[in-house]
Amino acid sequence: MRVRAVAHPLFLSHPIMERNKTPLVVTIMASPRLNGNTAALLDEAERSARAAGAEVKHLTLSHLNVRPCVGCMKCRITGTCALPHDDAHDIASLIHSADSIIIAMPVYWSSMPGTLKVLLDRLVYAFIDTSSPHRLPKPLQRGARLGVICSCTAPWPLSLTQTKPAVKSLRRIFRQGGFTVYPALCLTGTRSLTAPKPSALKAAASLGDLLARPR
Template identity: 35%
Template sequence: MNILIINASPRRRGLISGMMDIMGEEAVACGHHVEQIRVSDLAFRPCIGCMHCRTHEKCCLPEDDAVRTLDQIKAADAIVIGSPCYWGNLNGHLKMLFDRMVYGMMGETEYGIPIGLHKGKKAVIVSTCTTPYPWNIFFNQTRGVVRALKEILKWSGFKVKGVIQKGGTKKNPTLSAREEARCRSLIRKL
């Protein structure tokens, strides 16, 4: 199985990065091929809202890392997406990336009904925030990230196989053995 890990955290040694590394190691140990993308390292222009891609199934902007990332998503059997919580939502760079790739994630019928272009593929979502547990969920902090990513993935045809939400990262900046085990378990579910 080809697994693509999309890490939207700008922190190389943060908890999202740590969880992505654990998941990547577990996937390799299970015999899967793994590629990892750091969204903060990508160079791409934001969507200009011209709607060209909706009729031509190709972005009108020059080819950049957004197009290359879409090609990697198309080649993947499963994806793991991790994003820290920014104002109750996903990281802005990750949102910009998905905005640029919409034409390759979902299509439309002639009546404008969305059609997922990645049916049968699986996904795992990971999110962290400084708001302590369980308030990170009650106040829609990590839950906001998960909600947004589930929406994108659902309309793209992905089946979400698991979610990890870690709150309280300011006072608890490390992963517990239980959280590490959960990362490994979710990869084995794929």
């Protein structure tokens, strides 16, 4: 196992909130294993963020109702998704309110889990303004920050072929939205682990503390 520094309530609808002095950290649990290594690291990051004074909103993707994008492109013009209301609409509102986002995910086939990709496909309008066909997309979330926690069964250095492409994809999406993306915390060789080592938990706590700041 090598560590590279590079509470789960069901989420309900959340209106767009005015930013205040309390930083809002939105965490997205993208693993279906709610008691695994990924969850343990995210728990530690959330604990640290709360201890630093942030409000933490936890989302568990496997508990949410998110329809796949149908490619109608209407959100590029209207600034909102045309599909019937589901949890993706509420998450878009949270993104506008968040100071930081932490995504915790397993790595599948050198990529993010399908549930996370489906969600991000639905959130284009929350990240970029593409209303004008004559100009480049405009980032909508300048000043916000992203932290990534990922886990991978492959041992190091084989894990690099798995984690790097997955993290790169997330980094590209969020940077287009104006986010500052921090180095990822990648836990590898998880097939032989029953729990993250103390060094990994310490790194997760440091990430939570770092992101518990306002934009």
